[in-house]
Amino acid sequence: xxxxxxxxxxxxxxxxxxxxxxxxxxxxxxxxxxxxxxxxxxxxxxxxxxxxxxxxxxxxxxxxxxxxxxxxxxxxxxxxxxxxxxxxxxxxxxxxxxxxxxxxxxxxxxxxxxxxxxxxxxxxxxxxxxxxxxxxxxxxxxxxxxxxxxxxxxxxxxxxxxxxxxxxxxxxxxxxxxxxxxxxxxxxxxxxxxxxxxxxxxxxxxxxxxxxxxxxxxxxxxxxxxxxxxxxxxxxxxxxxxxxxxxxxxxxxxxxxxxxxxxxxxxxxxxxxxxxxxxxxxxxxxxxxxxxxxxxxxxxxxxxxxxxxxxxxxxxxxxxxxxxxxxxxxxxxxxxxxxxxxxxxxxxxxxxxxxxxxxxxxxxxxxxxxxxxxxxxxxxxxxxxxxxxxxxxxxxxxxxxxxxxxxxxxxxxxxxxxxxxxxxxxxxxxxxxxxxxx
Amino acid sequence: xxxxxxxxxxxxxxxxxxxxxxxxxxxxxxxxxxxxxxxxxxxxxxxxxxxxxxxxxxxxxxxxxxxxxxxxxxxxx
Numbered sequence: 150x151x152x153x154x155x156x157x158x159x160x161x162x163x164x165x166x167x168x169x170x171x172x173x174x175x176x177x178x179x180x181x182x183x184x185x186x187x188x189x190x191x192x193x194x195x196x197x198x199x200x201x202x203x204x205x206x207x208x209x210x211x212x213x214x215x216x217x218x219x220x221x222x223x224x225x226x227x228x229x230x231x232x233x234x235x236x237x238x239x240x241x242x243x244x245x246x247x248x249x250x251x252x253x254x255x256x257x258x259x260x261x262x263x264x265x266x267x268x269x270x271x272x273x274x275x276x277x278x279x280x281x282x283x284x285x286x287x288x289x290x291x292x293x294x295x296x297x298x299x300x301x302x303x304x305x306x307x308x309x310x311x312x313x314x315x316x317x318x319x320x321x322x323x324x325x326x327x328x329x330x331x332x333x334x335x336x337x338x339x340x341x342x343x344x345x346x347x348x349x350x351x352x353x354x355x356x357x358x359x360x361x362x363x364x365x366x367x368x369x370x371x372x373x374x375x376x377x378x379x380x381x382x383x384x385x386x387x388x389x390x391x392x393x394x395x396x397x398x399x400x401x402x403x404x405x406x407x408x409x410x411x412x413x414x415x416x417x418x419x420x421x422x423x424x425x426x427x428x429x430x431x432x433x434x435x436x437x438x439x440x441x442x443x444x445x446x447x448x449x450x451x452x453x454x455x456x457x458x459x460x461x462x463x464x465x466x467x468x469x470x471x472x473x474x475x476x477x478x479x480x481x482x483x484x485x486x487x488x489x490x491x492x493x494x495x496x497x498x499x500x501x502x503x504x505x506x507x508x509x510x511x512x513x514x515x516x517x518x519x520x521x522x523x524x525x526x527x528x529x530x531x532x533x534x535x536x537x538x539x540x541x542x543x544x545x546x547x548x549x550x551x552x553x554x555x556x557x558x559x560x561x562x563x564x565x566x567x568x569x570x571x572x573x574x575x576x577x578x579x580x581x582x583x584x585x586x587x
Numbered sequence: 588x589x590x591x592x593x594x595x596x597x598x599x600x601x602x603x604x605x606x607x608x609x610x611x612x613x614x615x616x617x618x619x620x621x622x623x624x625x626x627x628x629x630x631x632x633x634x635x636x637x638x639x640x641x642x643x644x645x646x647x648x649x650x651x652x653x654x655x656x657x658x659x660x661x662x663x664x
Contacts, residue, residue: 186596186657225654262611269608305661313593317654320600323607324647330610 156577163337163576170336173328174347180226180324181219181348185317187310188223189302196297197221218352223287223302223314225321228279230329230344232322236271238428240264245486272326273319280318284311337576338569346565349558376559379538383563386531389418391524393517398501416521419528420488423560425479426536429472430557473533480529481522490517535560589660596653603650606643611636 158164184190197218220227244250244264253260288306290299299306325344332340361369392413399409436455458467494514503509507516536556 183651183654184658186593186654187661188658189662273604273608309590309593310661313596313657316597316600320603320650323604327607327610327643 153577156580157573160577160580163573166335166337166576167573170332170338170343173332173336173340174343177226177325177328177344177347178351180321181224181229181351182222183225185223185225185227185314187303187305187314189304190222193222193302196302199297219348220283223283223318225317226325227283227318228276228322228325229348230322230325230341232275232279233268233272233326233329233341234345234427235431236268236275238431239271240268241486269326273323276319276322277315280315280322283318284314338565338572342561342565343569345561346569349561352558379535379559380563383535383559384567386418386528387563387567390415391418391520392416393520394505395497395502396505398503400501414493414517416488416524417528418524419480419532420521420525421480421483421528421532423532423557423564424483425476425529425532426557426560428479428483429475429536432475433468433472469537473537476533476536477529480532481525484521484525488521490514490521493517532560589657592653592657592660596650596657599646599650599653603643603646606639606646609639610643 157167184193219229240250244254250264253263287303288299288311290297329340329344332338332343334340336343360372364372392415394411394413396411397409400407458465491514494510494517497503497513498509504513504516507513538556
């Protein structure tokens with residue numbers, strides 16, 4: 150294992166890629182602690198601590214998860230990559246609805262590039278929207294729900310300063326987008342997911358410290374062991390796949406022989422990855438937003454309803470059931486849009502491939518569909534359970550918001566980690582045969 | 588002083604946004620985001636991309652310097 154690390158750093162081009170990735174991630178973290186101009190960084194940290202120890206902590210756990218605490222400090226990279234994720238989700242859903250996007254998607258590489266370009270424009274628009282609303286909330290003091298007077302952390306609330314802050318945060322989001330693309334292009338792994346990974350990891354030490362100081366050492370040890378088992382379980386299921394054998398017929402093209410090989414189609418148990426969880430969390434964030442806009446003290450029936458059933462502390466059964474149902478639904482939906490059995494079957498038929506004992510064409514598509522549905526059922530249930538686990542286990546004690554091993558974060562961590570290690574390994578295998586994983 | 592620097596900062600921000608958007612979007616799509624398999628980028632970057640990179644880095648540095656300077660100015664004043 151250690152030998153593999155040494156070898157990874159001995160390989161010149163891989164070393165450059167790794168160092169480049171680390172360099173970009175360092176700059177990203179630096180940018181998330183530099184406050185936007187006009188913000189008193191000392192005062193706002195004080196406010197943050199007041200709020201986090203208060204009872205409204207749950208509202209901030211999800212926002213903080215995706216921004217690494219940078220948003221509430223009004224840092225220049227405060228919005229993080231949340232706008233980009235939201236934009237990708239929106240465009241992904243729109244491809245099903247709008248025919249033009251669907252044709253673009255089917256065009257392959259060129260169409261995909263165009264869709265990416267649309268995603269980037271949409272990201273910019275969302276960034277402007279979100280930074281404006283965040284700055285507006287900060288000015289009225291709603292950002293900390295009135296726990297902190299805005300004049301303390303915004304010493305100068307002239308219009309010029311506020312507009313400058315909006316500009317800076319928007320530009321920051323664009324820079325983050327560029328960082329992600331740079332890592333994808335010249336570094337190791339997928340840039341966007343590595344950036345999310347970093348923000349989640351960065352919340353880890355402080356979360357662990359809080360458990361260490363607030364709870365007894367036994368609790369700390371038990372939590373660590375439980376987390377290890379949870380991570381092992383998640384890795385196990387993420388790696389699980391069903392291999393459907395495919396036999397290719399031999400054929401002659403000119404004087405050369407093609408095919409005649411037997412391979413397999415790998416169908417993962419959790420084909421959708423963590424995307425359903427992210428979809429569901431961002432949808433369930435909406436009620437909180439509505440309550441925030443109407444003011445938590447408002448007596449309108451909508452707010453009362455949302456406050457009782459969709460309290461973001463997430464301990465109410467209705468909230469948990471909705472979360473679970475959304476995740477399961479999205480898991481099936483996402484698998485359906487990413488893996489098209491008819492297309493796979495057609496492609497196999499075109500190149501003379503078939504699944505043993507099943508006719509090519511429609512029966513193959515039906516078989517693939519059947520297997521996929523049967524596989525996705527436990528996969529979707531597993532996703533929902535993992536995401537709910539911390540809420541159920543710790544919800545009653547109210548510790549879920551401060552808990553660093555939330556279901557969403559573990560899923561993202563393991564998913565991204567595995568992916569990156571696999572990519573490093575494929576680089577390693579070009580030089581020598583042994584990698585990290587056996 | 589503060590007003591002037593604010594205006595400069597806004598202009599630089601706009602420039603930075605423009606430059607980033609001019610880059611060719613690489614590795615897009617949500618399917619790539621989490622466990623979408625290994626995508627290899629074929630072919631090096633073109634001359635245009637390289638110059639764009641250089642410009643972006645320069646304006647990014649100017650941007651950071653402006654942000655920090657303006658932040659310090661407002662806090663002191």
